[in-house]
Amino acid sequence: MASSAAQIHALGGIGIATYSSSSKSNLNSAKRQAVVNPENTFSSVKRFIGSRMDEVAEESKQVSYRVVKDENENVKLDCPAIGKQFAAEEISAQVLRKLVDDASSFLDEKVTRAVITVPAYFNDSQRRATKDAGRIAGLDVLRIINEPTAASLAYGFERKSNETILVFDLGGGTFDVSVLEVSEGVFQVLSTCGDTHLGGDDFDKRVVDWLASNFKKDEGIDLLKDKQALQRLTEAAEKAKIELSSLTQTNISLPFITATADGPKHIETTLTRTKFRELCSDLLDRCKTPVENSLRDARLKFKDIDEVILVGGSTRIPAVQEVVRKLTGKEPNVTVNPDEVVALGAAVQAGVLAGDVSHIVLLDVTPLSLGTNTVGDVRKRCRECTTSTRNLRGSERAEVLQVQRRNETLRTDSVMSKIIPRNTTLPTSKSKVFTTVDDGQTRVRFHVLQGEREFARDNKCLGSFLLDGIPPAPRGVPKIDVKFDIDANGILSATATDRATGNKQEITITGSTTLSKDEVEKMVKEAERFAKDDKQKREAIDTKNQADSVVYQTEKQLKEFGEKIPGEVKEKIESKLQELEDKIGSGSTQEIKDSMAALNQVMQIGQSMCNQAGPEAGAGAGPSPWR
Amino acid sequence: EDEDEESYSSRNSWRSNFQFGSVLSDPIEASHRETLGLSSWAPLTLEDVKHAYRACALKWHPDDSTKAEAEAKFKFCNVAYESLIKKL
Numbered sequence: 223m224a225s226s227a228a229q230i231h232a233l234g235g236i237g238i239a240t241y242s243s244s245s246k247s248n249l250n251s252a253k254r255q256a257v258v259n260p261e262n263t264f265s266s267v268k269r270f271i272g273s274r275m276d277e278v279a280e281e282s283k284q285v286s287y288r289v290v291k292d293e294n295e296n297v298k299l300d301c302p303a304i305g306k307q308f309a310a311e312e313i314s315a316q317v318l319r320k321l322v323d324d325a326s327s328f329l330d331e332k333v334t335r336a337v338i339t340v341p342a343y344f345n346d347s348q349r350r351a352t353k354d355a356g357r358i359a360g361l362d363v364l365r366i367i368n369e370p371t372a373a374s375l376a377y378g379f380e381r382k383s384n385e386t387i388l389v390f391d392l393g394g395g396t397f398d399v400s401v402l403e404v405s406e407g408v409f410q411v412l413s414t415c416g417d418t419h420l421g422g423d424d425f426d427k428r429v430v431d432w433l434a435s436n437f438k439k440d441e442g443i444d445l446l447k448d449k450q451a452l453q454r455l456t457e458a459a460e461k462a463k464i465e466l467s468s469l470t471q472t473n474i475s476l477p478f479i480t481a482t483a484d485g486p487k488h489i490e491t492t493l494t495r496t497k498f499r500e501l502c503s504d505l506l507d508r509c510k511t512p513v514e515n516s517l518r519d520a521r522l523k524f525k526d527i528d529e530v531i532l533v534g535g536s537t538r539i540p541a542v543q544e545v546v547r548k549l550t551g552k553e554p555n556v557t558v559n560p561d562e563v564v565a566l567g568a569a570v571q572a573g574v575l576a577g578d579v580s581h582i583v584l585l586d587v588t589p590l591s592l593g594t595n596t597v598g599d600v601r602k603r604c605r606e607c608t609t610s611t612r613n614l615r616g617s618e619r620a621e622v623l624q625v626q627r628r629n630e631t632l633r634t635d636s637v638m639s640k641i642i643p644r645n646t647t648l649p650t651s652k653s654k655v656f657t658t659v660d661d662g663q664t665r666v667r668f669h670v671l672q673g674e675r676e677f678a679r680d681n682k683c684l685g686s687f688l689l690d691g692i693p694p695a696p697r698g699v700p701k702i703d704v705k706f707d708i709d710a711n712g713i714l715s716a717t718a719t720d721r722a723t724g725n726k727q728e729i730t731i732t733g734s735t736t737l738s739k740d741e742v743e744k745m746v747k748e749a750e751r752f753a754k755d756d757k758q759k760r761e762a763i764d765t766k767n768q769a770d771s772v773v774y775q776t777e778k779q780l781k782e783f784g785e786k787i788p789g790e791v792k793e794k795i796e797s798k799l800q801e802l803e804d805k806i807g808s809g810s811t812q813e814i815k816d817s818m819a820a821l822n823q824v825m826q827i828g829q830s831m832c833n834q835a836g837p838e839a840g841a842g843a844g845p846s847p848w849r
Numbered sequence: 850e851d852e853d854e855e856s857y858s859s860r861n862s863w864r865s866n867f868q869f870g871s872v873l874s875d876p877i878e879a880s881h882r883e884t885l886g887l888s889s890w891a892p893l894t895l896e897d898v899k900h901a902y903r904a905c906a907l908k909w910h911p912d913d914s915t916k917a918e919a920e921a922k923f924k925f926c927n928v929a930y931e932s933l934i935k936k937l
């Protein structure tokens with residue numbers, strides 16, 4: 223048990239750090255690669271996961287690779303180098319697999335289970351897509367948890383005091399705000415809010431646009447159309463942004479950014495902190511709304527907040543810190559490492575789930591409301607309908623009766639009726655009573671919707687199901703109970719029951735909307751095969767290296783002790799050695815291994831003879847020729 | 850109409866605590882108090898409700914408890930907490 227927990231800890235720790243923030247070790251080589259090979263280097267994939275093309279139109283223009291859509295309007299990432307279109311899940315899976323391998327070799331144990339964090343404001347589809355990515359990487363994903371909540375876990379883990387904290391999490395691509403109450407080991411999320419399209423990448427983009435527009439003004443060339451130049455601009459912009467966190471101005475130098483008939487062109491300019499703030503002023507403004515909304519939802523005032531915790535690399539930007547300071551009237555807490563705190567929190571939660579950490583519980587919420595489509599509240603929209611809440615008895619009195627159309631597809635005028643409001647603590651079950659809108663209506667299609675928008679079609683549709691066989695009755699008479707349930711693992715299920723007949727239909731939302739179960743299965747298999755290929759390749763290299771050193775050792779020993787063994791044996795050794803050398807040049811991994819074993823055998827014979835010939839000589843040979 | 854009745858009953862429940870000892874006039878509040886393990890007659894305070902809810906969460910949250918009924922129990926605690934906190 224202890225070892226399995228350790229595995230999860232490590233993965234939580236390492237996994238999230240690289241997965242969520244885009245900095246650190248192996249990404250540096252990827253960034254170099256990005257300049258040389260922009261179309262085949264993927265970055266900020268998190269922005270596309272579990273999304274449809276129309277939801278990420280803006281983002282898709284900002285990346286160096288080509289974002290395309292498949293026949294179902296889902297996002298695919300084009301990789302011309304191998305002529306394949308990848309789902310964002312597959313790319314994320316590659317990242318996860320690399321992290322798992324690193325964690326496994328660090329722990330010297332196989333890592334099989336993981337806790338993965340996502341932005342709190344991710345919708346259900348994005349969460350499930352992330353889970354799919356984990357599965358494609360061969361992981362059992364124990365839980366998907368929210369990044370700001372994870373950060374609060376790490377922050378409050380060692381503290382026992384009663385505090386209300388606000389987590390301000392501005393990462394590379396997303397922005398989250400969560401308000402929590404931490405007391406007696408209970409981490410209770412009061413509210414969460416965010417913007418899944420705001421992050422450090424947007425700040426970089428502002429600098430890129432500024433550089434490009436200046437260049438266009440001076441030279442008349444649009445650098446944004448040149449993928450390689452764009453990649454270099456982006457890299458320089460990010461570097462400048464980071465430097466401006468400690469300096470008040472920085473130089474941007476991009477020699478040979480492009481060339482014309484007159485010769486090479488260069489960029490050589492200075493960016494000041496003030497100018498940078500001016501370029502990003504609307505982004506800084508956009509940080510304010512989620513903070514205000516999350517406090518409103520938590521029914522708190524700024525004075526009720528004890529600590530403001532900054533998470534995510536972009537909170538290092540002085541202008542961002544200033545926004546927080548001005549808005550909350552508090553000095554933000556910068557004691558936690560903004561890049562690592564989320565991963566540490568994931569590790570704590572992994573410990574809780576593995577049973578290693580007790581007396582800690584995380585009460586998280588659903589960030590977005592869940593509901594179904596309806597023509598609206600009977601009392602408001604269908605006064606002619608005979609039903610009203612007044613005619614119902616007892617506990618039903620509090621329920622709001624909604625009316626439901628039979629339509630197969632979502633009508634443009636249908637509105638969303640919320641069943642589980644946002645910021646409801648999980649797990650939860652909630653239900654509402656619905657009725658029909660037409661006389662004699664026998665069937666109703668329920669769409670499971672997520673979002674805060676008034677009209678059904680503006681929200682994310684997670685799935686739908688049909689309730690059939692309702693006995694014909696005047697409109698408004700049938701009563702259909704619709705129950706939504708989210709369990710501790712975040713699995714959402716919806717049930718509709720016709721009270722008259724007891725007829726029941728249900729749907730469990732298990733997959734994301736972007737990949738079907740079959741597709742995920744296929745990708746799991748494919749990834750396993752690739753992993754196998756990779757393993758074989760690695761084995762081949764390892765074997766070859768080993769064989770090379772065997773050859774070297776044998777030659778060395780033959781030189782030293784060759785005279786002490788009979789010519790016959792020596793010849794045998796020499797022929798086997800030659801054989802091994804040939805195999806290293808052209809043979810398969812197995813053949814190399816076999817030759818090595820054969821050589822080993824004759825070497826042992828030679829060694830024993832050598833030992834018989836004279837103990838002083840044998841002692842020098844050592845126990846095995848190639849140790 | 851509904852709102853009037855609700856505020857009336859919560860006002861009344863307070864009074865009845867003292868007039869009749871242990872019996873709450875609002876059966877729903879009584880069951881919610883019972884769910885969280887709160888006394889059925891003591892005046893409701895924010896601190897007490899929160900403390901009781903936290904204790905329930907540590908006991909019944911499915912992440913911490915291996916008992917089969919934990920999830921259902923915790924959902925009841927959530928409902929009770931939400932309802933009681935609204936009265937304060």
